Amino acid sequence: MLGFDSSTSKLTRRSFLKAAGATSLGAAAAGSLGFGGGALAALAQEEAVPENEEIVSTICSANCFQACMLNAHVRDGKVVKMSRGDYPEEIYSGCCLRGLSIPERTYSDNRLKYPLKRVEGTERGAGEWERISWDQAIDEITTQLKAIREEYGPRAVTFGFSSGNYRGQEAATIRLAFTVGGCFLQLMYDWAVGWGTNRVIGGGTFGYSNEPKDMVNSKYIIVWGTNPVLTTPQTWRIILQAKDNGAKLLCIDPMRSATSHYCDEWIQIKQGTDLYLALAMLNEIVKEDRIDVEYVKRATTAPFLIRQDTGLFLRRSDIEGGELADVRDAVTLNTAGSTKADPAYVMNEVTGEIALYTECDTPVLEGEFEVRGIKVKTAYSALKEHMAAYTVEDASELSGVPVETIRELVDIYTSDEPVMAYTQFGIDHYRGSHLWGQTLAIIAALTNNLSRHGSGLGGPGCPKGALAPLYVNPVVSTGVSPVDIANMDPRLCSAAWLETVRTGKYCGEDYPIKAFVGATGNPASNYPQQRLWLEDVVGNLDLIVTTDIEMTDTARYSDYVLPASFWLEYPDIRGNFSNPYLVYGGKAIEPLWECKNDSEITTLIAHGLGYEEHYPYFTDEEWIDIGLDSDENRARGIDHATLKEKKAIRQLGTEEEPWMVGGFEYDNEFPTPSGRAEIYCEIPTACYEYGQDWQSEAKDQQFPVWLPPFENWPGAEIRSKYPLGYLQLHQRGRTHSQWFSSETLREIDKEPLLHISRPDAEARDIANGDVVEVFNDRGRCVVKAVVDDALPEALCYIPKGWQRSQFIEGGYQELTANRADACAGSYVYYDTAVEVRKVEE
Numbered sequence: 001m002l003g004f005d006s007s008t009s010k011l012t013r014r015s016f017l018k019a020a021g022a023t024s025l026g027a028a029a030a031g032s033l034g035f036g037g038g039a040l041a042a043l044a045q046e047e048a049v050p051e052n053e054e055i056v057s058t059i060c061s062a063n064c065f066q067a068c069m070l071n072a073h074v075r076d077g078k079v080v081k082m083s084r085g086d087y088p089e090e091i092y093s094g095c096c097l098r099g100l101s102i103p104e105r106t107y108s109d110n111r112l113k114y115p116l117k118r119v120e121g122t123e124r125g126a127g128e129w130e131r132i133s134w135d136q137a138i139d140e141i142t143t144q145l146k147a148i149r150e151e152y153g154p155r156a157v158t159f160g161f162s163s164g165n166y167r168g169q170e171a172a173t174i175r176l177a178f179t180v181g182g183c184f185l186q187l188m189y190d191w192a193v194g195w196g197t198n199r200v201i202g203g204g205t206f207g208y209s210n211e212p213k214d215m216v217n218s219k220y221i222i223v224w225g226t227n228p229v230l231t232t233p234q235t236w237r238i239i240l241q242a243k244d245n246g247a248k249l250l251c252i253d254p255m256r257s258a259t260s261h262y263c264d265e266w267i268q269i270k271q272g273t274d275l276y277l278a279l280a281m282l283n284e285i286v287k288e289d290r291i292d293v294e295y296v297k298r299a300t301t302a303p304f305l306i307r308q309d310t311g312l313f314l315r316r317s318d319i320e321g322g323e324l325a326d327v328r329d330a331v332t333l334n335t336a337g338s339t340k341a342d343p344a345y346v347m348n349e350v351t352g353e354i355a356l357y358t359e360c361d362t363p364v365l366e367g368e369f370e371v372r373g374i375k376v377k378t379a380y381s382a383l384k385e386h387m388a389a390y391t392v393e394d395a396s397e398l399s400g401v402p403v404e405t406i407r408e409l410v411d412i413y414t415s416d417e418p419v420m421a422y423t424q425f426g427i428d429h430y431r432g433s434h435l436w437g438q439t440l441a442i443i444a445a446l447t448n449n450l451s452r453h454g455s456g457l458g459g460p461g462c463p464k465g466a467l468a469p470l471y472v473n474p475v476v477s478t479g480v481s482p483v484d485i486a487n488m489d490p491r492l493c494s495a496a497w498l499e500t501v502r503t504g505k506y507c508g509e510d511y512p513i514k515a516f517v518g519a520t521g522n523p524a525s526n527y528p529q530q531r532l533w534l535e536d537v538v539g540n541l542d543l544i545v546t547t548d549i550e551m552t553d554t555a556r557y558s559d560y561v562l563p564a565s566f567w568l569e570y571p572d573i574r575g576n577f578s579n580p581y582l583v584y585g586g587k588a589i590e591p592l593w594e595c596k597n598d599s600e601i602t603t604l605i606a607h608g609l610g611y612e613e614h615y616p617y618f619t620d621e622e623w624i625d626i627g628l629d630s631d632e633n634r635a636r637g638i639d640h641a642t643l644k645e646k647k648a649i650r651q652l653g654t655e656e657e658p659w660m661v662g663g664f665e666y667d668n669e670f671p672t673p674s675g676r677a678e679i680y681c682e683i684p685t686a687c688y689e690y691g692q693d694w695q696s697e698a699k700d701q702q703f704p705v706w707l708p709p710f711e712n713w714p715g716a717e718i719r720s721k722y723p724l725g726y727l728q729l730h731q732r733g734r735t736h737s738q739w740f741s742s743e744t745l746r747e748i749d750k751e752p753l754l755h756i757s758r759p760d761a762e763a764r765d766i767a768n769g770d771v772v773e774v775f776n777d778r779g780r781c782v783v784k785a786v787v788d789d790a791l792p793e794a795l796c797y798i799p800k801g802w803q804r805s806q807f808i809e810g811g812y813q814e815l816t817a818n819r820a821d822a823c824a825g826s827y828v829y830y831d832t833a834v835e836v837r838k839v840e841e
Contacts, residue, residue, distance in 0.1 A: 054074045056588040058072050069648060072568055077590070082102050101742050103568075106566050106568055111549060112561060115137035116131060116132070116561040141560055155512065157514070162520055176605060187494055191205030192433040192826035196437025199678060201441055202671035210456045212579060215241075219248065224251075228424070230732045235458075248412075250267060254268065254795055255791050268400065269400060269401050277395050281395075282446075284410045285414060286446070291414075292416075295451075301357075303365055306382055313379075314354070315339075315344050316343050316356060333682050335673060339674035340673075345357065365378060383442075421456075426830070429829040431707060432709065435707055495827065496691055496692075516544050518545070520547075521554070525554065525737045526813070532818050553737075571586055583647065662677070684702060694823050710817070723794060724760060725832070730799070736800065738801070754797075760796065760836070775837075815834055
């Protein structure tokens with residue numbers, strides 16, 4: 001029933017390998033290309049296009065942020081191969097093995113082909129399914145949802161949508177939750193560093209980077225806590241171009257990563273100590289006043305006067321009086337432009353009197369003063385005092401990075417050459433990672449490494465704003481408000497959701513969760529502490545419905561599984577993070593088997609619940625029209641017909657002037673309260689509130705502080721019981737849990753493996769290929785081991801993305817904790833300690 005009828009397509013693993021795999025070996029041999037660019041580009045051009053072949057321009061929609069444009073080669077209604085497509089700028093063009101293997105995923109035996117229902121009387125996860133019709137599936141699902149909502153209220157239903165499909169269809173699924181009401185499960189990962197940079201330069205949790213192309217202007221690129229050779233190969237190609245232009249590459253990483261081999265210098269750091277190293281660098285910079293004084297006075301809040309009684313900036317309303325003096329709170333003080341509305345004072349070095357920062361070009365940078373009986377000091381003076389505790393000597397002892405190397409990093413940042421700190425989500429997965437982001441942003445601000453080309457903080461920086469109407473306007477075309485929007489809670493955070501399912505309480509309120517409806521994600525695989533999902537969700541809910549393209553862990557433990565169309569089976573658009581383009585992906589083939597688009601499935605559910613008027617049926621083309629319906633796009637001249645014709649249109653910057661987060665030399669401002677880089681955060685807040693005590697930590701975070709990881713650092717108490725730090729690293733053959741079943745990619749990555757250092761393996765009598773158990777108090781998994789000399793002692797990892805069925809026993813996410821940083825609100829996956837023992841035969 002679930003098998004693949006080979007008559008549907010002539011594509012086989014062997015023909016795919018012949019078409020793509022041989023050339024990919026050339027790319028691997030090229031090494032420095034990762035697995036994109038040159039050698040693979042040849043694949044796209046090496047054969048003449050047959051007369052009966054149609055080439056459809058499309059887009060890879062995985063959440064790796066690379067957003068590769070691809071060509072689907074179609075013969076007789078079947079996709080026979082993929083080749084590299086071209087952006088208007090060559091620097092953003094590329095592809096990888098995952099993109100080239102999309103036809104294999106399209107026609108895979110693992111594709112979900114028909115609606116499935118768990119066989120009555122069998123346990124969830126047992127794999128016993130019966131094929132049913134779409135009419136039966138929608139009728140039974142919506143009948144049960146209506147009964148649950150009638151008995152327990154709208155809050156009894158949780159809708160969970162993730163980032164597995166970076167297209168308009170992703171946003172269309174979110175509209176379902178906003179239309180019918182209920183709980184919208186708020187994801188909690190990958191934004192911690194961005195929450196820290198947001199305190200300094202604004203831009204939200206994903207808007208802290210210049211566009212990647214700007215790195216070709218860098219003179220130093222510090223790759224910190226990420227491995228772009230494997231994880232972001234197209235960005236790695238840009239970094240290599242910067243190197244060809246003379247940039248020096250440095251890599252800061254606990255292990256000898258693939259990226260470190262191509263860098264001029266590898267700086268080995270002890271796991272979990274990155275924040276302390278950054279704090280010591282900042283202290284060294286301000287202690288010696290190695291800052292760009294002119295830029296700091298003009299473009300940062302360093303000269304602003306801080307009241308010593310309240311800890312807030314001295315403002316015009318403090319001196320002149322008025323309403324603003326009485327309504328300051330976290331919301332108003334952290335709103336972009338709020339400080340300009342009630343300007344802060346600086347001390348004018350010419351007159352010796354206070355002046356509004358908006359009216360003074362000669363502010364004093366350091367000093368303590370008294371203004372009308374109010375004691376104040378400059379933010380820069382306060383920063384100096386605060387940072388004095390973090391010495392390079394202490395940082396060296398804790399992190400293992402030599403003092404002279406720390407000072408070398410300081411020299412780089414103060415060299416008057418543009419420095420880019422390129423990061424993604426490695427450090428993001430520790431407690432306190434937002435403070436690391438805050439520290440790096442302050443360093444960049446003080447050294448003029450924000451608003452000039454080639455400088456800044458690298459990472460996901462280009463907002464995918466084209467899809468905003470789909471998110472914020474649940475019912476765009478009808479003009480009718482969603483009926484149950486008052487009962488909608490879009491901030492039911494996932495870290496507390498599992499407990500909510502168990503207890504029926506969330507932030508002190510009743511949330512009798514009884515049903516979960518999910519799409520475009522695989523939470524059972526990707527949420528931490530997987531046993532809790534299997535126990536609390538699978539064990540306590542009355543109904544679990546999953547829409548997906550493959551039989552994932554989440555689908556396996558569901559009651560109903562609905563088959564979604566894959567990327568080649570419908571037209572759509574994608575707004576990108578790792579380049580500034582909005583892209584059109586054409587439809588290459590008709591949907592296979594009985595698969596339907598996510599938007600059509602959610603429409604059927606909405607209609608089954610009685611919301612036909614509020615959730616009308618839209619064609620694929622109409623969904624694209626809705627996604628493009630914004631004043632911003634109209635101002636850019638972007639519409640459906642133009643995008644379809646051009647395939648890719650720049651949304652930000654120009655080819656000549658790459659987009660930058662903030663650039664004062666171009667009369668831009670940072671999206672912060674003052675319009676400047678904020679080196680002092682008046683009232684630090686939490687990214688999300690879900691009942692956690694964030695206030696006790698936030699009250700001390702006006703400047704960044706050392707906040708040690710929970711488990712994965714040398715000084716953690718738990719390490720006496722579980723002595724190994726544990727990571728779940730991204731690999732080139734998967735994006736999160738996508739491509740987990742790709743037969744071709746499994747040729748070079750066959751099964752889950754525990755990577756363990758040689759000293760740790762020898763201490764446990766473990767050799768290559770031995771079966772081992774990885775365990776802690778939360779769970780366990782059983783896998784084969786590989787002794788990895790790239791790892792330091794006391795650190796191990798299992799590559800991310802494998803499903804439970806691919807382990808000998810258990811699963812790698814059983815070991816991580818359902819725990820988030822209190823302020824950053826982001827899961828701390830890497831903040832995990834384990835032990836490993838050999839499984840005796």
